[in-house]
Amino acid sequence: MKYLTGIIFGALISINSLCGYSQQIYFNNIYNLCATYDPEVWSVADGIIEQRDGYVLCGATVDTIDFWMRRIPLIKISFGGEILWNKDFGDSECDYYTGRPGSFKYLNNRSKYFISGTKNLWNPQNYAVGYLMAFDTTFDTIYTRTYNLNLDQIPDTNANFEQMDICENSDLVFGGSMNGSHLLLWRTDSSGNTKWYKTFHYGTYTLCTGYSVIQTSDKGFALGGFMYTIGQPETGNSVIVKTDSLGNQEWVKFLGGPYLDNTAMLSLAPDGNIIMGTAYGESMTGDIPKSRIYIAKLDNSGNIIWEYKYGPNLYFNFLLNIRTLENGSIIASGSCTEVSIYYGWILKVDMDGDSLWLRRERYFEGENSLHYLYDIIPTSDNGFLTCGDAIPISPDTGIRSAWVMKLDSLGCDTPGCDTTVGIEEDKTVRLYDDKTEGFDISPNPARDWIALNLPDNVAPGAMELAIYNIYGQEVLKRQAFPQNRSLSLNISHLSSGFYLATCKDAKKQILKGKFVVAR
Secondary structure, eight states: EEEEEEEESSSSOTTSTTTTTGGGGOOEEEOOSSSSSTTTTOOOEEEEEEEEEEEEEEEEEESSSSSOOOEEEEEEEEESSOOOEEEEOSSSSSEEEEETTEEEEEESSSSSSEEEEEEESSSHHHOOEEEEEEEOTHHHHHHHHEEEOOOSSOOOOOOEEEEEEOOTSSOOOEEEEEEEEEEEEEEETTOOOOOEEEEEOOOTEEEEEEEEEOTTTTEEEEEEEEEEEEEEEEEEEEEEEEOOSSEEEEEEEEEOOOOOOOOOOOEEEHHHTTEEEEEEEEETTTEEEEEEEEEEEETTTEEEEEEEEEEHHHHHHHEEEEEEESOOOEEEEEEETTTEEEEEEEEOOOOOEEEEEEEEEESSOTTTEEEEEEEEEEEEEEEEEEEEEOOTTTSSOOOOOEEEEEOOOTTOSSTTSSSSSSOOOOOOEEEOTOEEEEEEEEEESSSSEEEEOOOSOOOOOOOOOOEEESSSSSEEEEEOOOOOOOOEEEESSSSSSEEEEEEEOOOEEEEEEEEOOOO
């Protein structure tokens, strides 16, 4: 392990808090993604897919002749992190860019893989077109498509594809921007043939750009982006545009505060609602905001179900991608700086937005070296794989490289990593739904018994108690608090680990609490 700082919210976790450490694979590696290896060529990894025999990553690199033209690399590594093969795509006339994290996708049956992004053409004119590559299971190219907004002989309109999603019927949808000023939503059939596109703009002197897209549970679409008034950076806000299945706007929502926020990254929750993540500006020094991680859950009508801020208020704090897991929990990745140390970070929260853990990671040890974690996926061994880039700054040496980490289910990059190093817990702030109260649970950590006590402002009454493990699996359910304010609970059958207790009455969830079993 090069460097690790971790946070566990709410409790201490014992070293052996989860079974399976002995089976987990860990690594913390950097890679040169260029197919023709050259130590002077830089690399970035910004997308990941797991296959049955390893992981495939895509990203960015440059040519090995002039070190100038952008190319799209692919690299396959084994489950242990060894390089199996690599290749890259591009030519000597154009720059090729992947979109934001979430631009590397596959069909549900894994018969076809896609990379979407932007192709910049330089001669004789300079303009950009949307770009799609389709691959077979061995990542040989099936076809490429370009998407051009120039309808006349003057190529003065740029189409930038930043993210894609695959629709229920295998159609493709792309989110991005037109000329850096309009949000762009583009739909094709499963072969990449255009069906329609729409653009969205709000305000005469504003720049509106799209970065994230999902098909929603009602067969419409949600486009996540960013908008600010030219010359007034403090007005920058996250924006979500919700459309019907034909791309017609149903509503638009601007989320953020009075300071510079960041772009809205979207994911679809298993319950059909929309998950949005960004960085929420809470203050500014000049044009530079200090921000907190911010995640919200919205329904298809744009109503906020819950919203939270997480962690400390930091400079250069960016949420770069967000995903929902099968059990409804949420995983996000990004980057930040604190006291001149630049980290990549990973945050996991449960389906209700309660924080589970937050980790900050580095590869290089020098305090000025830069670290970004662009994407993270769950892996088949119940861990995570995350990728980005690490940029060495003196005294560290080397070149900007793709950075890939294999972690366990707690975000640790070594067995039994210290979960309490260096940073005090920062309580989650609930902005809405403030009727939710918390249990008093003791002892915590516990061994065989815990006592759950109602807060003073909650009266006893028939309630349903449920306890969930870190994977979101229900491990205990019973009736509780019919008359008494305190409940003693035998937990001797529970494995060592982290648990969430919830209690509901007939109408709603009213109590939550976290505890640790440590033996």
